[in-house]
Amino acid sequence: MKQATHSPSSDAFNLVQALKDAGFAGMVTFGLCVPIVAFRAEQDMANKLVLQQRWWMALVITGLVIVSRLLFSLHQHSRRNDHAHQKSAAFAGILEQIKPFLAPLGFGFITIYPLVMLAMHGPGGSIKWIDNFGIQILIYVMLGWGLNIVVGLAGLLDLGYVAFYAVGAYSYALIATKVIPETFPFLGVWAFWICLPISGLLAALWGILLGFPVLRLRGDYLAIVTLAFGEIIRLVLINWVDFSNGYAGLSSIPRPSFFGIPFNASDTGFAAVFNLEFSPIYRTIFLYYVILVLSLMTAYVTLKLRRLPVGRAWEALREDEIACRSLGINTTITKLTAFAIGAMFGGFAGCFFAARQGFISPESFVFHESAQILAIVVLGGMGSLFGVVVASIALVGGIEILRELDFLKEVFGPTFDPSQYRMLVFGVAMVLMMLWKPRGLISTRDPSMIYKERKAISGSMVQEGHG
Amino acid sequence: MAIFIQQLINGLTLGSIYGLIAIGYTMVFGIIGMVNFAHGDVFMVSAFIALLLFIVATTLFGFGIVPALFLVLVLGMLITGLWNWTIERTAYRPLRGSFRLAPLISAIGMSILLSNLIQVIQGPRNKPVPPMFTQVLPLFEENGYTVGIGYKQIVIMVVTAVLLGMFWYIVQKTPLGRAQRACEQDQKMAALLGIDVDKTISLTFVLGAALAAVAGVMYIMYYGVINFSDGFVPGVKAFTAAVLGGIGSLPGAVIGGLLIGLIETMWSAYFSIDYKDVAAFSILAITLVFLPTGLLGRPEVEKV
Numbered sequence: 001m002k003q004a005t006h007s008p009s010s011d012a013f014n015l016v017q018a019l020k021d022a023g024f025a026g027m028v029t030f031g032l033c034v035p036i037v038a039f040r041a042e043q044d045m046a047n048k049l050v051l052q053q054r055w056w057m058a059l060v061i062t063g064l065v066i067v068s069r070l071l072f073s074l075h076q077h078s079r080r081n082d083h084a085h086q087k088s089a090a091f092a093g094i095l096e097q098i099k100p101f102l103a104p105l106g107f108g109f110i111t112i113y114p115l116v117m118l119a120m121h122g123p124g125g126s127i128k129w130i131d132n133f134g135i136q137i138l139i140y141v142m143l144g145w146g147l148n149i150v151v152g153l154a155g156l157l158d159l160g161y162v163a164f165y166a167v168g169a170y171s172y173a174l175i176a177t178k179v180i181p182e183t184f185p186f187l188g189v190w191a192f193w194i195c196l197p198i199s200g201l202l203a204a205l206w207g208i209l210l211g212f213p214v215l216r217l218r219g220d221y222l223a224i225v226t227l228a229f230g231e232i233i234r235l236v237l238i239n240w241v242d243f244s245n246g247y248a249g250l251s252s253i254p255r256p257s258f259f260g261i262p263f264n265a266s267d268t269g270f271a272a273v274f275n276l277e278f279s280p281i282y283r284t285i286f287l288y289y290v291i292l293v294l295s296l297m298t299a300y301v302t303l304k305l306r307r308l309p310v311g312r313a314w315e316a317l318r319e320d321e322i323a324c325r326s327l328g329i330n331t332t333i334t335k336l337t338a339f340a341i342g343a344m345f346g347g348f349a350g351c352f353f354a355a356r357q358g359f360i361s362p363e364s365f366v367f368h369e370s371a372q373i374l375a376i377v378v379l380g381g382m383g384s385l386f387g388v389v390v391a392s393i394a395l396v397g398g399i400e401i402l403r404e405l406d407f408l409k410e411v412f413g414p415t416f417d418p419s420q421y422r423m424l425v426f427g428v429a430m431v432l433m434m435l436w437k438p439r440g441l442i443s444t445r446d447p448s449m450i451y452k453e454r455k456a457i458s459g460s461m462v463q464e465g466h467g
Numbered sequence: 468m469a470i471f472i473q474q475l476i477n478g479l480t481l482g483s484i485y486g487l488i489a490i491g492y493t494m495v496f497g498i499i500g501m502v503n504f505a506h507g508d509v510f511m512v513s514a515f516i517a518l519l520l521f522i523v524a525t526t527l528f529g530f531g532i533v534p535a536l537f538l539v540l541v542l543g544m545l546i547t548g549l550w551n552w553t554i555e556r557t558a559y560r561p562l563r564g565s566f567r568l569a570p571l572i573s574a575i576g577m578s579i580l581l582s583n584l585i586q587v588i589q590g591p592r593n594k595p596v597p598p599m600f601t602q603v604l605p606l607f608e609e610n611g612y613t614v615g616i617g618y619k620q621i622v623i624m625v626v627t628a629v630l631l632g633m634f635w636y637i638v639q640k641t642p643l644g645r646a647q648r649a650c651e652q653d654q655k656m657a658a659l660l661g662i663d664v665d666k667t668i669s670l671t672f673v674l675g676a677a678l679a680a681v682a683g684v685m686y687i688m689y690y691g692v693i694n695f696s697d698g699f700v701p702g703v704k705a706f707t708a709a710v711l712g713g714i715g716s717l718p719g720a721v722i723g724g725l726l727i728g729l730i731e732t733m734w735s736a737y738f739s740i741d742y743k744d745v746a747a748f749s750i751l752a753i754t755l756v757f758l759p760t761g762l763l764g765r766p767e768v769e770k771v
Contacts, residue, residue: 031549035519036512037588047595051522057588157568213756221755223502224710228748231703235748239741367699371575378572424583430576431558438562438569 018073026066033058106389110292114285123281130284132400135291135356139349140396142295144376144388146345149302151374152383153311154338155318157223160210160230161373164343166237166365167206168199168350173250173360174243192256192355196348203347204340211339215332230370237362249361256355258286287356294352298345299385305341314338372396375430381440390441394433399426469609474736475729480620480689482728483627487682488705489712489720490634491675497651497715498671499563504574505554507702508581509676513547513683514693515585518596521687525597532599540626540684544677551676552669560665578698585695593694596687623685630681631721634674638717647671651715700744704731707751713764722762 038058041049113134117126143165150158175198176191187194214225237244244250255263263270263283271278305311313334316324325331354360376395380387402422488510495503517539524535558577562569600618607614638644646667649657658664686701687693708727712719727747734746760766 028549028553031546032553035516035523035546036585039519039523040589041519041522041594042590043592043595048597049518049522049594051519051526213752216759217755221710221714221759224706225752225755227703228707228751232745232748235742235745239745367703368579371579375572375575378568382568420587421583423579424587427576427578427580427583431573431580434569434573434576435558435561438565 013074013077018070018077021073022066022069025069026062029065030058030062033061037061103386114288118281118285123279127281127284130281130288132403133397134288135284136400137392137396138288138291138295139353139356140373140376140392141389142291142298142349142352143346143373144380144392145295145298145302145385146342146349147373148342148377148380148383148385148388149305149314149345150338150342151377153302153306153318154314154335154342156335156338158226158339158342159223159367159370159374160226160228160233161342161346162365162367162370163210163230163233164203164207164346165350165353165369166233166362167203167343168347169354169360169364170237170244170250170350171195171199171202171347172351172354173253176254177250177252189257189260189262191254192351193259196351199351200344200347203350204344207339207341207343208336211336215335227367227370230365230367234362234365237365244362247361247363249359249363250354251359253354253358253360255283255358256287256290287352291352291356294348298348301341301345302385310334310337379430379433379437379440381437381442384440384442387440387442394441395426395429398429399423469607469612469614470736472606473612473614474732476614476616476620478729478732479725480623480728481732482725483624484682484685484689484724485701485705485708485727486721486724487627487630487678487685488701489708489724490717491679492706492709493712493714493717493720494647494671494675496709498647498668499559499570500567501559501570502574502706503559503675504571504702505558505577505581506675506679507700507705508578508698509547509551509554510679510683510686510701510705511693511695511698512550512581512585513543513676513680514687514697515589515594515683515695516546517543517680517684518594518687518693521596536599536684536688540681543680543684547676547680547683548673551672551679555669555672560668578702582695582698589695591695593692596691596693598691599688619688623689626681626685630678634678635717637674643667643670704744704747707747711751711754711761713761715765716761716763719761719763 038053038055040052040054042052044050114126114130117129117134120126121129143161146164147158147161150156150161172192172195175195180187180191180194210226210229214222217225238246240246257263258270261268261270261273263280263286265278266272269278270276270282276282306315313324313329314337316327316329317331317334321331324334353364357364372395376388376391379395380389380391399422402425488506491506491509492503495501495506520539520542521535524530524538525532530538554577558573559570562573600622603615603617604621605613605615636644638647646657646662647670649660649662650664650667654664657667682701686697704727705724708723709720710723711726712721712723730750731743731747735743738746754761
């Protein structure tokens with residue numbers, strides 16, 4: 001079925017082979033579809049399952065697979081003849097030329113993004129674009145950069161990162177709704193700014209607490225224990241109703257203030273103080289800049305840490321733990337700092353998330369979130385800060401775009417609901433992106449130390465996940 | 468005592484379902500060192516296949532329950548095997564030899580894909596299965612509390628035992644099993660000795676899926692309901708079972724599955740049903756801290 005790429009390829013397109021492959025793929029697809037697609041069990045009034053037959057659907061899917069397999073064969077054939085290497089080399093050359101301008105340009109764009117949106121869509125229409133796209137993507141960029149410290153730099157595979165996000169969110173929610181109003185009511189407007197460092201510290205503390213027992217574990221054992229911890233924290237939040245209000249979650253969490261000036265319609269509110277007309281858009285724009293600053297702080301700290309002994313120790317640990325130990329690096333401290341610092345940024349992001357939503361429940365902290373953050377880190381190309389940004393835009397922004405595809409309703413009829421295909425497309429995209437770029441989008445990275453001349457390190461030189 | 472024995476029976480039933488799924492994790496991990504995250508969802512898909520086949524067999528062809536179940540078991544194993552074969556072929560094989568986390572991410576994507584595919588094509592609501600084998604065989608009575616073993620529990624344990632026996636025979640006595648064990652020990656050497664490694668890996672996926680399909684049939688029989696999101700929790704617990712037993716070890720997976728089933732039911736009976744999953748995960752964490760390679764796992768040798 002799959003031909004080795006270096007096989008002597010004749011210039012003629014082997015139609016018979018392609019048809020055979022396509023026919024085989026079609027047969028397999030039809031076999032897969034037989035019970036699952038061709039039949040559907042639906043409850044009737046008496047809650048009994050009634051069978052519906054949908055053979056047309058199975059045939060349509062089979063047909064689609066046959067056609068795409070044929071197109072794939074054609075594509076492979078044309079690629080073999082097309083000297084694709086030269087093309088990609090030329091492309092890389094262009095990329096090399098524009099590279100110095102990329103960072104300032106991108107940075108400039110994210111800085112003025114809310115104002116551009118405001119100008120384009122007006123105060124009412126731009127909330128969606130700033131909140132659903134800007135803030136949402138930046139939260140994941142920040143989480144990705146935080147997890148990147150643990151997975152990308154220290155090479156510790158953490159599948160329960162969302163636990164620290166939850167710790168941060170619940171710390172803020174509980175302190176701001178229970179502790180502050182009861183004991184220090186005058187601090188009410190400052191709640192967010194007081195709780196931000198507290199949430200980060202609490203999350204870091206949990207990082208150390210959870211990190212400590214798992215230090216002896218390696219690779220996949222570490223992964224499953226972190227996954228288990230993530231689930232334990234979520235289950236405790238669900239079941240310990242007195243503490244966290246269970247499934248119902250915590251609501252009316254105070255929103256952040258503009259350094260003491262609340263965003264409301266009162267006389268002391270933001271709009272009144274600055275002589276503006278009251279509008280919810282100011283808070284959204286402010287939140288955008290808060291998360292922008294928080295995530296840039298994460299990136300800055302990561303870049304600085306990479307040059308400090310502890311950051312070098314992380315990367316050394318990722319490459320070879322035994323060598324590390326024999327050079328006298330304290331692997332316990334090194335791993336714990338990675339866990340704690342990664343968790344701390346997760347805690348900051350969680351605190352911000354709670355403040356932005358005003359409502360949190362355990363539903364927001366499921367394993368799927370951890371998987372999505374890990375996917376962003378791996379897809380970005382482990383350890384690459386810029387890659388995380390690209391992957392967040394692709395995955396998170398891509399999902400949000402799918403919400404907007406209302407025109408599909410006109411194509412497929414009014415009962416067609418594109419949003420139910422959102423996660424399906426997300427899963428397909430994750431698999432396809434991995435197949436397309438297994439090492440992530442940005443698979444080269446700058447060395448943290450330079451001896452004589454600057455060399456790019458290929459991602460293939462980097463080992464991951466053995467810690 | 469009576470309650471304890473009743474819980475023991477329930478725990479073993481649940482544990483055999485986890486054990487069947489755990490084998491799929493442990494075999495794949497043993498042979499290609501990859502955590503097949505989509506396995507729990509393959510199990511869920513198999514339960515849906517079983518449900519649909521069962522309804523087709525009983526309503527369209529008018530089979531009785533026992534022949535229908537037998538047919539569902541055989542066809543379900545075949546079709547689920549085909550599913551996992553296709554998944555391995557499209558999502559994992561191209562990434563073999565690539566770096567370690569790539570197949571893991573691909574598997575997580577596949578898991579999201581499978582559960583949402585079922586949601587789209589079968590609908591998001593719970594699917595109730597007509598109850599079968601509802602009789603209970605009373606064993607003994609103590610202080611007015613009757614200890615009984617349900618007929619379906621008997622069916623589950625017997626079928627599991629028979630299929631595990633067959634599976635053990637395949638792995639230990641047939642050329643396929645030999646090839647599989649050889650690839651597990653050293654893929655390069657196995658390839659040099661003329662074993663088709665790719666084919667063996669594919670067959671490992673098919674075997675794992677077939678056992679997951681058995682678990683799927685047992686699951687809908689035992690719980691009487693299936694939902695598109697039901698793959699994750701049994702999947703994670705079965706993976707926990709595989710790690711607890713020592714990942715890569717087949718008897719370990721079965722023992723781990725039974726242990727997780729027992730811990731879960733005992734904890735629900737004596738402590739709190741809300742925290743049963745917390746108990747299972749905590750015991751996993753504690754075991755790994757003290758026995759880093761699980762109960763029956765081979766200790767890892769560090770080579771420099």
